[in-house]
Amino acid sequence: MDSPLLVWAAALGLINHLFFHKYEPRTAHFPFLLLAAEPVALLFIVGVPFSPARVLCSYLVFLSSLSLSIVAYRLSPFHPLAQYPGPTIAKMTKLWGLWKQWQGYKHLVHKELHDTYGPYVRTGPNELSVIDTSAVSQILNFGGLDKGRDYESGRHSSTPPSIVSVSGEAHTAKRRVWNRALTSAAIRDYEPLIVKRASQLVSRLRDQTGTVDIVCWFDLFAFDLMGDLAFGGVFEMMQDGKDVDGLAERIRGSLKVTNMSAQVPWIISTLHLFPQVGRAIQEFNDFGKNLAMRRMKYGAASGTKDLWYHLADEAGLEKEKPNLESSAADGIVAVIAASDTAVSAMSSLVWFLLSNPEYYRRVQQELDTVFVDGDDPLDVKKHDELIFLSACINETLRLHPPVPTNGTRQVHLHQPRRIIAGRVIPEGTSVYLPPYSLHRNPDYYFPHPDKFFPERWLADSKFEKHDVTAFIPFSLGPANCVGQKFAKRELFMVLSIMFKSFDLRFADGFNSEAWPGTRKDFFVTTRGPLLVNLTPRRSYV
Numbered sequence: 001m002d003s004p005l006l007v008w009a010a011a012l013g014l015i016n017h018l019f020f021h022k023y024e025p026r027t028a029h030f031p032f033l034l035l036a037a038e039p040v041a042l043l044f045i046v047g048v049p050f051s052p053a054r055v056l057c058s059y060l061v062f063l064s065s066l067s068l069s070i071v072a073y074r075l076s077p078f079h080p081l082a083q084y085p086g087p088t089i090a091k092m093t094k095l096w097g098l099w100k101q102w103q104g105y106k107h108l109v110h111k112e113l114h115d116t117y118g119p120y121v122r123t124g125p126n127e128l129s130v131i132d133t134s135a136v137s138q139i140l141n142f143g144g145l146d147k148g149r150d151y152e153s154g155r156h157s158s159t160p161p162s163i164v165s166v167s168g169e170a171h172t173a174k175r176r177v178w179n180r181a182l183t184s185a186a187i188r189d190y191e192p193l194i195v196k197r198a199s200q201l202v203s204r205l206r207d208q209t210g211t212v213d214i215v216c217w218f219d220l221f222a223f224d225l226m227g228d229l230a231f232g233g234v235f236e237m238m239q240d241g242k243d244v245d246g247l248a249e250r251i252r253g254s255l256k257v258t259n260m261s262a263q264v265p266w267i268i269s270t271l272h273l274f275p276q277v278g279r280a281i282q283e284f285n286d287f288g289k290n291l292a293m294r295r296m297k298y299g300a301a302s303g304t305k306d307l308w309y310h311l312a313d314e315a316g317l318e319k320e321k322p323n324l325e326s327s328a329a330d331g332i333v334a335v336i337a338a339s340d341t342a343v344s345a346m347s348s349l350v351w352f353l354l355s356n357p358e359y360y361r362r363v364q365q366e367l368d369t370v371f372v373d374g375d376d377p378l379d380v381k382k383h384d385e386l387i388f389l390s391a392c393i394n395e396t397l398r399l400h401p402p403v404p405t406n407g408t409r410q411v412h413l414h415q416p417r418r419i420i421a422g423r424v425i426p427e428g429t430s431v432y433l434p435p436y437s438l439h440r441n442p443d444y445y446f447p448h449p450d451k452f453f454p455e456r457w458l459a460d461s462k463f464e465k466h467d468v469t470a471f472i473p474f475s476l477g478p479a480n481c482v483g484q485k486f487a488k489r490e491l492f493m494v495l496s497i498m499f500k501s502f503d504l505r506f507a508d509g510f511n512s513e514a515w516p517g518t519r520k521d522f523f524v525t526t527r528g529p530l531l532v533n534l535t536p537r538r539s540y541v
């Protein structure tokens with residue numbers, strides 16, 4: 001074979017690495033075209049006759065040289081993250097963890113890596129995972145790192161921006177509107193809707209005979225509630241007893257794809273060139289827009305201020321009113337962000353209590369003491385007295401955080417490096433602070449960091465270590481969970497009325513020990529059926 005061609009092909013591989021290293025591509029189309037054309041063009045440049053064998057050799061040598069050069073650099077002491085430990089395969093390529101991630105086990109992978117390598121782990125060529133509390137605030141809080149590229153990367157240019165997909169000033173503007181939508185006063189306006197839907201949940205559960213999948217009913221409840229709040233009452237899933245249009249499945253499918261593709265952001269806009277992907281995106285955009293138009297036509301389900309009222313800035317408080325598409329995108333975010341998260345928390349809490357009968361009894365006793373006969377468990381004024389239920393909720397969020405790995409924060413390319421907790425975070429680095437691993441770190445929760453011990457949250461706790469700076473189920477800082485007060489209100493209301501209304505036990509034959517393994521991390525958590533039997537205690541609805 002012609003050695004000049006092979007030498008040039010090898011050199012071209014190295015030159016391409018240097019070029020793309022300096023000018024990191026935002027999309028894959030241009031690099032793909034370039035990489036496909038170069039080895040063929042080389043035949044003409046070197047002046048050798050065209051033949052399929054020469055083309056093949058040129059490709060092989062070119063791609064081998066390019067890949068070897070990339071891998072050698074990533075593993076070399078010259079790479080800016082060289083001092084951080086991690087598995088070699090993770091340092092070489094981002095593709096290594098995609099399979100685990102596709103299966104929904106990213107949180108477990110991060111945990112395993114931290115157990116092996118310590119609090120700072122290199123989980124990708126330009127990616128770190130950190131579970132050091134002295135870094136938490138410096139990374140997440142005001143003045144910390146920006147939201148990572150993974151947040152915006154799933155969004156096609158035709159999709160209107162939502163609070164999740166924007167950063168910088170655009171995020172600050174959206175966040176102002178969302179903050180107004182989720183103040184304590186605003187949440188009080190939403191309470192009648194929570195009361196209505198929580199009562200309906202209990203009454204529908206009463207209609208069921210035999211075994212019940214409580215996860216499924218929590219799902220139906222959450223969609224109905226968020227449909228009321230965000231779009232004036234669009235779903236009646238509890239009434240139907242199922243998700244007739246398969247909305248939840250569609251949302252979860254798109255979450256899975258977005259979550260995966262966010263790992264390799266440069267491929268997104270190329271994927272979007274495929275007509276099927278474009279169509280699916282368009283359909284989803286239209287779905288949001290139609291819900292928004294329906295809400296504008298029929299008004300709020302409560303007849304008063306709902307979430308949409310704030311998201312669409314109906315009070316006209318913003319200098320620039322958000323357009324319909326943008327508010328619709330936020331409304332859809334509300335449905336997604338509020339449903340899977342809250343459902344995960346409620347389901348896990350039920351699982352933990354049924355697996356620990358002594359704690360379950362204690363929760364029921366507390367509820368029976370706080371809400372004596374005739375008291376309404378949906379009366380939020382009494383929820384502050386539910387100290388033990390509150391401890392159980394915290395312990396659930398610690399062990400089963402509904403957002404187990406969370407998205408990244410980032411020192412963007414061309415930004416100066418940052419020093420965080422005394423360590424250098426170079427430009428172009430994405431940083432995870434995975435709640436699942438942080439919450440189970442024995443340096444912060446000891447003893448028995450993996451065990452459900454609600455007592456550790458009580459004022460007279462005897463636990464040796466209980467460092468609440470390592471508790472971030474709702475994240476921290478300017479992009480933390482804006483809905484956390486609402487989420488807690490919802491959890492207290494639903495759990496109070498449910499445990500007052502029913503005695504629950506795992507259904508006969510249900511493999512309860514296997515249930516935590518059905519929890520999958522696709523940014524928010526999905527979970528498998530949780531089969532229980534319900535025996536009515538007394539009626540509140």
Ligand code: HEM
Pocket residue numbers: 163164175178333334337338339341342345401402403406407473474475476478479480481482483484486487
């Ligand atoms: C137990 C329930 C919930 C948990 C554990 C949870 C957790 C989180 C987490 C970890 C984030 C990511 C923050 C980050 O990037 O650092 C987040 C973001 C967000 N959550 Fe929640 N969430 C819950 C319920 C809710 C509810 C009920 C709502 C709405 C009513 C909501 C709305 C949002 C929104 C809009 C964001 C994006 C905030 C931003 O980018 O500024 N969440 N949530």
